Amino acid sequence: xxxxxxxxxxxxxxxxxxxxxxxxxxxxxxxxxxxxxxxxxxxxxxxxxxxxxxxxxxxxxxxxxxxxxxxxxxxxxxxxxxxxxxxxxxxxxxxxxxxxxxxxxxxxxxxxxxxxxxxxxxxxxxxxxxxxxxxxxx
Ligand SMILES: [Zn+2]
Numbered sequence: 001x002x003x004x005x006x007x008x009x010x011x012x013x014x015x016x017x018x019x020x021x022x023x024x025x026x027x028x029x030x031x032x033x034x035x036x037x038x039x040x041x042x043x044x045x046x047x048x049x050x051x052x053x054x055x056x057x058x059x060x061x062x063x064x065x066x067x068x069x070x071x072x073x074x075x076x077x078x079x080x081x082x083x084x085x086x087x088x089x090x091x092x093x094x095x096x097x098x099x100x101x102x103x104x105x106x107x108x109x110x111x112x113x114x115x116x117x118x119x120x121x122x123x124x125x126x127x128x129x130x131x132x133x134x135x136x137x138x
Contacts, residue, residue: 002068004036011077020082024113025089031061032088038068047076050084052091062088075120082121086110 007013013034021029037044047070053061064084070076086109087101094105102123110121 001038002036002066002070002072003038004034004066007036007066007072007077008034011072011074013077013081016078016081017085020085024082024117025085025092028092029062029085029088030059030092031055032085033061033063035063035065036068037065048080048084050087052088060088060092062091064088079120079122082113082119083110083123086113086121 017029017032017034021027035042037049042065044065044067047067049065049067051063051065053063055061062084064081066072066077066080086106089109090103090105097103107123110123113119114121
């Protein structure tokens, strides 16, 4: 079981966030918090989930929750964090819109990052026990 302290420390999440924000999103991503789903009340059906906030000053913020039950490793953390950050980027640029979830803007940015930067972001996650699917927020 992974809690957020262990995830942050093991994979240097804040370092990865800063690296991705600078490299792939022009430092346009705002405040981002990271949590785990270790508490049964925070249960999420997906490998990860993101929640958005509009702050009073108009800035966009987000909280990313990692599923504590996933068997995380360097590669999966990188892929999943990037997937969620693309969602954050779409929200930052467009707010809530019809193509918000895994729409065109998400796909274009996923392809841009995968092709130009040799990453392996996926739209859906086919883990052994926990998956991302179309009708689940992730
Ligand atoms: Zn997603």
